[in-house]
Amino acid sequence: MKSLGQLLQTGDWKGEKHVPVIHSTEKIKAGEEFQLKVSIGDEIKHPNTLEHHIKWIKVFFHPEGGKFPVEIATFNFSAHGEGDVFDEPVGITHVKLDKPGTIYALSYCNIHGLWENSKEIAVE
Amino acid sequence: MKSLGQLLQTGDWKGEKHVPVIHSTEKIKAGEEFQLKVSIGDEIKHPNTLEHHIKWIKVFFHPEGGKFPVEIATFNFSAHGEGDVFDEPVGITHVKLDKPGTIYALSYCNIHGLWENSKEIAVE
Amino acid sequence: MKSLGQLLQTGDWKGEKHVPVIHSTEKIKAGEEFQLKVSIGDEIKHPNTLEHHIKWIKVFFHPEGGKFPVEIATFNFSAHGEGDVFDEPVGITHVKLDKPGTIYALSYCNIHGLWENSKEIAVE
Amino acid sequence: MKSLGQLLQTGDWKGEKHVPVIHSTEKIKAGEEFQLKVSIGDEIKHPNTLEHHIKWIKVFFHPEGGKFPVEIATFNFSAHGEGDVFDEPVGITHVKLDKPGTIYALSYCNIHGLWENSKEIAVE
Ligand SMILES: [Fe+3]
């Protein structure tokens, strides 16, 4: 069977403007709220027009040694020029975890498809 | 016809934990990116369990004198205890506007329904 | 405070192409799965282009005599011409209820804002 | 880098209740609206409780020989027992395509993670 996994693109976000960047401290305290930020275009802006834009970023957490990822949040960026309103592909939320593991970000450009990134997170 | 408008609840967020709070400067510069934050439970935390939680906050902009609101973003808070992962109802994104108007936040608690708030925004 | 409720538009779907239509039998059996369909443009097609399209329809249920509406589903229509793929604003899902009440549909056009409709549902 | 692609599970939907099933005719007419249905639990029902449920199914189209998938729709199933309202993981929408390719469905169980399936579609 063909897998969507083969269509998930990635790269170095410093050179490839589609790659979602995961910003958070590398080490969190178990059960303590921390700020999790994902963004696209930190270095090179992605277009934000009705014809071409970033539609959403999803964020998952996969605990070390765990079997399944848990979805943390979805950021839907809805305004791309309607009435000169623009929502840029930056999303921040507050999260609590109590295990180390991997944060994944998955994003979608309406023209250039699916992109992903990941970041290890430790618990002190 | 019955209107969903009659089911939109509001109140003072300092006493009513469901009301979404809109944080942003009161005056922005036309076409300059600013940070827009919406959150629930700033004063009194809302429960965050599988049985009872805030599912999403939507944000709209209605330009002064305009006919229609434009959706800016939707924040979906997805984790409510699965694998001890919790996403708290705080959402931030980056926005550009060039007109004054009203920001609306609409939120949903899976037990206590729909809540809203609004905030005027000026353009210098 | 300004309410988003005042920005929810409605009308006769036979003449106004934005109004979501709620299709379902008028009387369901308690706890038995039934098909719930919502659609826009049954009589007059709404445009479906990158510049102008229906983004989503949300569906809620408000039980008779109950205090709060419960969200049933959200249909996000994502493709509006990218690679000549089009998703039309028709959404169907399967629902179980055990009380009579009102179904609400809320929809969003990226140019013409928020629209709503409602339909009573009885339980035999 | 770790890829989310490695966490996309699949299997035979007749024996594995999480796998989304893609229902549509195998051959469509270019540019003609057809009904696309995705569902989970056709053979073995998945639980639908506040603690354990299917949250969403996303649908993508990857044109034969094309580089990028296009998102067609997202179905968010929101009610899992709140007020005895249940939304079952069945989603239908109307789609137009003009090229042959592959339909992908991606779904999420809040306990058992991400699942996918695909189906070839021809154009006559
Ligand atoms: Fe792009």
Ligand SMILES: [Fe+3]
């Ligand atoms: Fe509540």
Ligand SMILES: [Fe+3]
């Ligand atoms: Fe319109």
Ligand SMILES: [Fe+3]
């Ligand atoms: Fe499951």
